[in-house]
Amino acid sequence: MSQSSLVSVEFKGDVAWVTIDNPPVNATSTGVRQGLSDAVDAVKGARVAVLCCAGKTFVAGGDMSEFDAPPVEPHLPDVVQKIEDSEVPFIACMHGNVLGGGFEIGMACAWRIAAPGTGFGLPEVNVGLIPGAGGTQRLPRLVGMQAAIDMACSGKILKAETLAELGGVDRVAEDPRAAVLELVADLPERPIPVSQRAVAEFAPDLLEASREALKKRAKGQKSPLENLTALGWSVEPFATAQPKERARHLELRQSPESRALRYAFFAERAVSKPSLIKGVAARDITRIAVVGGGLMGAGIATAALNGGLSVTLIERDADAAAAARNRVEGLLQGAVKRGKMSEAQLRDRLAAFRAVNSYADAADAELAIEAVFEDLSVKQQVFDELARHMSSDAILATNTSYLDPREIFADVGNQARCIGLHFFSPAHVMKLLEVVVAPQKSAEVVATAVALGKKLRKVSVLSGICDGFIGNRMLAAYRRAADYLLADGALPYQVDRAMRAFGMPMGPYELQDLTGLQIAWANRKRNAANRDPNERYVTIADQLCQHERFGQRVGKGWYRYEEGSRDPVRDPEVEALIEAYSDQQGITRKDFSDEEICSRLLAVLANEGALIIEDGIAENAEAVDMVQIHGYGFPRWRGGPMNYCNEIGISRCAANMLTVAKESPGSWRLAGQLENN
Ligand code: NAI
Numbered sequence: 001m002s003q004s005s006l007v008s009v010e011f012k013g014d015v016a017w018v019t020i021d022n023p024p025v026n027a028t029s030t031g032v033r034q035g036l037s038d039a040v041d042a043v044k045g046a047r048v049a050v051l052c053c054a055g056k057t058f059v060a061g062g063d064m065s066e067f068d069a070p071p072v073e074p075h076l077p078d079v080v081q082k083i084e085d086s087e088v089p090f091i092a093c094m095h096g097n098v099l100g101g102g103f104e105i106g107m108a109c110a111w112r113i114a115a116p117g118t119g120f121g122l123p124e125v126n127v128g129l130i131p132g133a134g135g136t137q138r139l140p141r142l143v144g145m146q147a148a149i150d151m152a153c154s155g156k157i158l159k160a161e162t163l164a165e166l167g168g169v170d171r172v173a174e175d176p177r178a179a180v181l182e183l184v185a186d187l188p189e190r191p192i193p194v195s196q197r198a199v200a201e202f203a204p205d206l207l208e209a210s211r212e213a214l215k216k217r218a219k220g221q222k223s224p225l226e227n228l229t230a231l232g233w234s235v236e237p238f239a240t241a242q243p244k245e246r247a248r249h250l251e252l253r254q255s256p257e258s259r260a261l262r263y264a265f266f267a268e269r270a271v272s273k274p275s276l277i278k279g280v281a282a283r284d285i286t287r288i289a290v291v292g293g294g295l296m297g298a299g300i301a302t303a304a305l306n307g308g309l310s311v312t313l314i315e316r317d318a319d320a321a322a323a324a325r326n327r328v329e330g331l332l333q334g335a336v337k338r339g340k341m342s343e344a345q346l347r348d349r350l351a352a353f354r355a356v357n358s359y360a361d362a363a364d365a366e367l368a369i370e371a372v373f374e375d376l377s378v379k380q381q382v383f384d385e386l387a388r389h390m391s392s393d394a395i396l397a398t399n400t401s402y403l404d405p406r407e408i409f410a411d412v413g414n415q416a417r418c419i420g421l422h423f424f425s426p427a428h429v430m431k432l433l434e435v436v437v438a439p440q441k442s443a444e445v446v447a448t449a450v451a452l453g454k455k456l457r458k459v460s461v462l463s464g465i466c467d468g469f470i471g472n473r474m475l476a477a478y479r480r481a482a483d484y485l486l487a488d489g490a491l492p493y494q495v496d497r498a499m500r501a502f503g504m505p506m507g508p509y510e511l512q513d514l515t516g517l518q519i520a521w522a523n524r525k526r527n528a529a530n531r532d533p534n535e536r537y538v539t540i541a542d543q544l545c546q547h548e549r550f551g552q553r554v555g556k557g558w559y560r561y562e563e564g565s566r567d568p569v570r571d572p573e574v575e576a577l578i579e580a581y582s583d584q585q586g587i588t589r590k591d592f593s594d595e596e597i598c599s600r601l602l603a604v605l606a607n608e609g610a611l612i613i614e615d616g617i618a619e620n621a622e623a624v625d626m627v628q629i630h631g632y633g634f635p636r637w638r639g640g641p642m643n644y645c646n647e648i649g650i651s652r653c654a655a656n657m658l659t660v661a662k663e664s665p666g667s668w669r670l671a672g673q674l675e676n677n
Pocket of ligand 1 (some may be wrong): 293294295296297314315316320370371372373374375378399400401402422425
């Protein structure tokens with residue numbers, strides 16, 4: 001008997017099989033909720049009902065596209081309750097992922113049987129929400145408070161095997177349907193519904209201690225704490241606590257944090273499908289060459305090996321090749337030590353890897369990524385060699401940070417096969433990949449680069465060519481604005497404190513100390529001749545470099561570092577240097593509040609982002625925001641600077657930018673989007 005096109009009910013003897021079929025992930029959209037509600041009525045008369053899903057997965061979440069509109073009946077908590085209250089007990093038969101609403105449905109069933117490796121989780125926290133259909137109330141009753149905190153406050157996905165140990169799954173079976181039939185054949189007494197169970201005793205200070213730990217980790221994001229609060233309600237009767245959970249869930253849907261996180265979720269998917277490559281088939285790349293095995297090359301090679309590619313790493317000589325091999329092995333072994341990789345996987349990866357000092361070994365690679373010194377002629381020589389040894393349609397990519405790829409590839413005959421692949425350090429960890437596209441692009445090459453990025457588990461964002469591409473160009477504007485603040489009265493620790501409070505993992509000065517001040521200094525020197533003479537140029541960073549204060553690596557930069565420590569300590573020498581600079585410039589230093597610092601720097605980021613879009617370097621605001629989130633640690637729960645600017649209002653952001661522009665006349669180009677507001 002069919003209930004809705006998305007949920008069907010079929011009787012096999014006295015067993016009713018209820019199947020959800022709502023591709024791609026069987027989300028709990030309106031039709032599924034209605035179908036399930038009808039199904040509970042339809043199974044009446046059966047001895048037992050089995051709830052399963054067609055396709056690759058059980059219900060793997062809600063339909064986020066419905067979250068912006070008012071909720072439509074039947075509401076999920078009512079459907080979940082109806083399943084739990086059904087006279088006919090339900091067995092959940094699960095595979096793939098059981099997430100969010102799917103897990104809430106699963107917990108309302110009398111028994112849970114899952115295929116090995118099935119993933120269970122409440123990922124609502126990742127989109128700024130708490131579950132709204134009993135998830136935070138049933139989970140602690142099912143698996144205990146500690147495990148419920150671990151899952152709901154982080155969105156962590158547990159495998160069926162682990163959940164079974166915690167009592168959350170009754171049986172893990174290679175063939176879950178067969179296991180269901182075995183259970184049905186000898187059906188035990190129906191267990192007490194999860195909502196009616198008591199939460200097992202837990203340490204009295206567990207909630208408070210978890211709150212402190214979460215606060216530290218969340219860096220301003222509220223949803224982990226919201227989940228903890230809701231979990232705490234589970235010691236109250238379900239009938240009073242669950243409506244509180246539902247009400248809070250609905251309130252949070254309207255919160256800026258949830259809006260930002262949902263925006264980021266969709267933006268992440270959208271940027272990997274830019275209009276330039278819609279419908280364009282990509283080549284499948286399986287063998288790559290990486291030239292240069294230093295910091296970046298070793299990270300890139302590791303990312304490629306982790307993505308299942310075979311990698312030939314080319315270095316200058318045998319010693320450098322051996323050093324590069326050690327670096328890559330070290331990174332892979334690090335993953336084994338942290339339990340992220342098995343010994344067998346390590347062996348597979350090493351078997352797919354060789355480090356050499358001859359370009360002839362790159363002959364069979366389909367794509368090469370160059371990561372040698374940031375020097376135009378060195379890079380040109382590398383591509384000369386690669387072009388001679390590789391096939392004429394092999395893709396040639398540079399990881400340059402600041403050089404113009406058109407100059408790097410000037411002597412390569414076929415420019416259409418050339419591209420920039422700009423990774424971020426550490427390249428095997430950071431998720432951003434800027435795919436730098438020159439005017440003579442081939443859409444097929446771009447599509448191939450994006451597909452390669454996906455294999456390497458990167459978020460690929462297309463960038464046109466300009467100084468610093470999207471990310472480092474924004475970083476340069478951000479740092480320039482921060483330096484103006486220093487010159488006008490702020491100190492590095494204040495700027496860093498303000499940006500951390502906003503949710504950045506680090507302020508701009510701590511970050512410079514961490515990554516080193518030299519590369520940006522070299523770039524400033526290189527560009528000195530082209531600098532707009534009207535632009536205000538603050539020399540404080542240059543002075544630090546002249547004093548060899550290059551950052552953490554040498555124990556001093558914007559801060560001082562005790563031997564062996566990474567904790568920045570305010571340095572009176574630097575602060576005196578800053579004050580002396582203001583003095584020399586005739587500037588009367590003034591006080592900036594943390595809020596003023598923050599609003600100025602964010603306005604500058606949004607302005608530069610808007611200019612980058614106006615200049616045709618980035619396709620849209622989503623691209624800019626993804627660069628900031630995945631390359632620079634901009635808080636995801638703020639959605640990126642462009643989303644943040646929209647959230648606070650473009651006119652407010654424009655007013656902040658005008659203040660910045662007035663304080664340093666001649667130094668800022670205003671984006672049309674802000675200027676006209
Ligand atoms: P690095 O100095 O750590 O490594 C460069 C490596 O290239 C060295 O191992 C060197 O032996 C090798 N090399 C030099 N000339 C070579 C040649 N002709 N043939 C083969 N190998 C050669 O430098 P790093 O930091 O890895 O940077 C490499 C490139 O990546 C630069 O273009 C840099 O601008 C870019 N980049 C750097 C980032 C960073 O955070 N360090 C981030 C993104 C890009």
